[in-house]
Amino acid sequence: MNVVDSSAWLEYFADGPNAGEFATAIENTDELLVPTIVIYEVFKQLRRQVDEATALRAVGQLGRGQVVDVDEDLAVRAADLSLELSLPMADSLILAAARNHNAILWTQDADFKGLDRVEFRLHAKTR
DSSP states (O other): OEEEOHHHHHHHHTTOTTHHHHHHHHHOGGGEEEEHHHHHHHHHHHHHHSOHHHHHHHHHHHTTSEEEOOOHHHHHHHHHHHHHHTOOHHHHHHHHHHHHTTOEEEEOOGGGTTOTTEEEOOOGGGO
16 A cells, blocks of 8 residues: 655656656555545645646545545544654654555655655655
8 A cells, every 4th residue: 555645746747856756656446545635635625736637636546545534543643743753743643554564655855754654755855
């Protein structure tokens, strides 16, 4: 299973330098888990940067994976991860979703760099 975080989805939609790094995980929808916080973040960024129609089309593509809702178990695990790893709320929810499903987390967010079962790709702007 794979979880693709918001930074990786946005890179994919923008066809950025790392888009190909994330394409396999994104396009294999049978193995794709999509935390609801990722839907929120991607929609918000695209709505701000482009337009509502584009943002809604993106949400449709995210919805092709299995959507992972925030329930009590996920919230508690995310809070523990946030405290343990000093992660912001959204990042801890994404990591908790990945860990709850023993999934690989695909990202270019440096907050996740070096963590177990994380495929981190350096963002082109930080190279």
